[in-house]
Amino acid sequence: MTSLPRKSSRRKLGLVIDLDICVACQACAVNCKEWNTSGHSAPLTDLNPYGKGQNGVWYNRIHSFEAVDEKTGDSQTINFPKSCLHCEDAPCVTVCPTGASYKREEDGIVLVNGDICIGCKLCSWACPYGAREYDETEGVMKKCTLCVDKIYNETLSPSSRVPACVSTCPVGARHFGDLGDPHSEVTRLVEARGGFALMPEQGTLPVNRYLPPRPKQHQKPKDQTPRMLEHKDDSSDGAGLLARWVDKVLSA
Amino acid sequence: MHPAKSVIFFTTGSGAGYGMLAWLAILALMGYQPADSTYGLFAFGIAFGLVGGGLLSSTFHLGHPERAWRAMSQWRSSWLSREGVAAIATFGPTGLYALAWIFLNENQSLAGGIGLIGALMSLITVYCTSMIYGSLKTIPAWFTKWTRVAYLVFAMMTGAVLLWFLSVLFNLPEAATIARLSMFFLALGFIVKIIYWRAVDNAPATSTAESATGLGKLGKIRLIESPHSEDNYLLKEMGFRIARKHAGKLRIIALVLGFVIPFLAICAALYGLPQFQLLFAGFAVVTGIVGIVTERWLFFAEAKHVVTLYYGESRI
Ligand code: SF4
Numbered sequence: 032m033t034s035l036p037r038k039s040s041r042r043k044l045g046l047v048i049d050l051d052i053c054v055a056c057q058a059c060a061v062n063c064k065e066w067n068t069s070g071h072s073a074p075l076t077d078l079n080p081y082g083k084g085q086n087g088v089w090y091n092r093i094h095s096f097e098a099v100d101e102k103t104g105d106s107q108t109i110n111f112p113k114s115c116l117h118c119e120d121a122p123c124v125t126v127c128p129t130g131a132s133y134k135r136e137e138d139g140i141v142l143v144n145g146d147i148c149i150g151c152k153l154c155s156w157a158c159p160y161g162a163r164e165y166d167e168t169e170g171v172m173k174k175c176t177l178c179v180d181k182i183y184n185e186t187l188s189p190s191s192r193v194p195a196c197v198s199t200c201p202v203g204a205r206h207f208g209d210l211g212d213p214h215s216e217v218t219r220l221v222e223a224r225g226g227f228a229l230m231p232e233q234g235t236l237p238v239n240r241y242l243p244p245r246p247k248q249h250q251k252p253k254d255q256t257p258r259m260l261e262h263k264d265d266s267s268d269g270a271g272l273l274a275r276w277v278d279k280v281l282s283a
Numbered sequence: 284m285h286p287a288k289s290v291i292f293f294t295t296g297s298g299a300g301y302g303m304l305a306w307l308a309i310l311a312l313m314g315y316q317p318a319d320s321t322y323g324l325f326a327f328g329i330a331f332g333l334v335g336g337g338l339l340s341s342t343f344h345l346g347h348p349e350r351a352w353r354a355m356s357q358w359r360s361s362w363l364s365r366e367g368v369a370a371i372a373t374f375g376p377t378g379l380y381a382l383a384w385i386f387l388n389e390n391q392s393l394a395g396g397i398g399l400i401g402a403l404m405s406l407i408t409v410y411c412t413s414m415i416y417g418s419l420k421t422i423p424a425w426f427t428k429w430t431r432v433a434y435l436v437f438a439m440m441t442g443a444v445l446l447w448f449l450s451v452l453f454n455l456p457e458a459a460t461i462a463r464l465s466m467f468f469l470a471l472g473f474i475v476k477i478i479y480w481r482a483v484d485n486a487p488a489t490s491t492a493e494s495a496t497g498l499g500k501l502g503k504i505r506l507i508e509s510p511h512s513e514d515n516y517l518l519k520e521m522g523f524r525i526a527r528k529h530a531g532k533l534r535i536i537a538l539v540l541g542f543v544i545p546f547l548a549i550c551a552a553l554y555g556l557p558q559f560q561l562l563f564a565g566f567a568v569v570t571g572i573v574g575i576v577t578e579r580w581l582f583f584a585e586a587k588h589v590v591t592l593y594y595g596e597s598r599i
């Protein structure tokens with residue numbers, strides 16, 4: 032059923048992504064692919080993987096942005112992983128004509144049922160975040176499953192029951208938990224760090240949150256710009272006697 | 284947005300077909316259509332051909348066309364689903380009307396009533412089609428009331444021009460009335476398209492790279508590294524760029540071929556050289572088709588999706 036659950040779920044499982052420490056190593060993207068290519072929406076097809084124009088389905092992509100302070104000219108690099116935000120008012124779900132896209136009532140995870148998806152792609156048009164990728168070989172839509180087959184997997188040790196991208200991140204930039212619980216670790220983390228949602232103006236009410244980069248600790252005072260090499264291309268002021276004589280001869 | 288041929292044919296073709304179905308009933312009730320079998324066969328044949336062909340072509344771009352029937356199930360939330368339901372339901376009254384017209388030579392009174400229901404449902408179907416696009420907040424160029432207005436007006440306009448061609452072909456005495464009707468809708472369509480473009484061009488940005496990343500506080504946001512070196516599905520589908528540079532010229536081509544020339548052709552047939560009116564009618568139809576296909580192609584190709592903010596666009 033592609034109507035959203037009438038009451039929004041009490042549990043809101045999602046990710047909290049720390050933009051302060053992500054180093055864009057791509058480990059989460061790779062492990063996501065690794066887990067999910069044999070998971071709920073398997074396979075994550077790759078076309079022409081070793082040639083030119085390779086094309087494949089990924090649930091998680093890492094962008095890198097630069098923020099330039101227009102007053103000071105200072106810039107800062109921010110690595111930006113992006114996967115499905117498991118929105119509460121998920122437009123990808125309501126546009127789906129078949130009922131293949133749905134939001135789970137019990138935990139808010141947004142999934143695609145590949146057995147009834149007709150591959151109309153409308154859901155990918157409705158998602159503002161580019162979280163859905165079409166599988167050309169299977170003719171169905173695919174997306175981040177929040178590793179639904181891992182987080183509830185009782186054959187795994189309790190500490191492993193987190194999404195693949197979370198457990199693999201070498202710097203701990205990805206956190207997983209219940210954002211509907213005001214006392215959960217992730218909720219407190221979001222509060223402490225001023226976590227935010229992406230494109231709130233789109234009205235999708237994302238569950239996932241992003242933590243902003245922390246203010247720089249050791250920022251140099253404004254007037255203390257780093258020492259730059261001075262080029263003196265037009266004048267020989269301050270040069271030695273010989274150099275000034277050569278300059279004179281050559282400029283003649 | 285990637286302008287898929289199947290979707291362009293679907294929206295233009297089914298639009299014209301539904302427009303014809305609507306006009307057939309409305310004009311018949313007003314006494315401007317003969318309850319003639321051969322004429323009915325041609326008129327409904329073309330209309331149903333366009334509607335059916337359009338619907339069929341819309342299933343070609345599906346990953347699983349054999350599952351298309353499933354698209355009827357989610358009418359509570361999905362405009363695409365509503366469109367499917369409306370399209371199938373519309374075959375009921377319009378089909379009955381066609382049978383009454385062709386076999387019983389009856390297109391008024393009770394049959395006319397059924398026809399009018401069919402006309403209304405045809406327009407509802409066109410409205411649902413327009414809302415598939417018009418309800419997507421992610422594509423600000425579509426998320427405007429002018430999308431709905433344009434789809435409805437263009438359906439009536441193309442339907443009227445086709446019907447005028449047919450009425451000239453059959454030498455109907457009412458051809459002149461249908462010609463004037465077509466001219467009115469061509470002028471209306473021209474104005475609506477210009478208003479649509481103005482509204483879209485002057486709309487303030489819905490989202491920006493700053494809101495997409497939530498990092499506006501730090502300064503101006505610029506993409507410095509894309510997640511992938513080759514175009515992925517998102518860029519192929521949502522990041523269509525090829526013809527934007529010709530958009531200005533193509534808009535003029537769409538306006539001239541789709542609206543101005545058919546308008547002038549009808550003018551010439553009515554007030555200039557009536558002996559050549561069939562030629563003018565054929566000409567109006569052919570240029571009209573090229574024009575409206577260009578218009579629809581632009582509707583897709585020019586529309587930007589907010590996901591491209593993650594790929595280097597700064598405001599949409
Ligand atoms: S991020 Fe996109 S795919 Fe995921 S729930 Fe939100 S709208 Fe749907």
Ligand code: SF4
Pocket residue numbers: 126127128129130131132143147148149150151152153154155171172
């Ligand atoms: S592509 Fe599949 S999941 Fe997406 S809207 Fe169409 S039927 Fe639903």
Ligand code: SF4
Pocket residue numbers: 062063064066067090091114115174175176177178194195196197
């Ligand atoms: S939660 Fe799982 S499916 Fe989603 S991005 Fe992380 S690893 Fe991939």
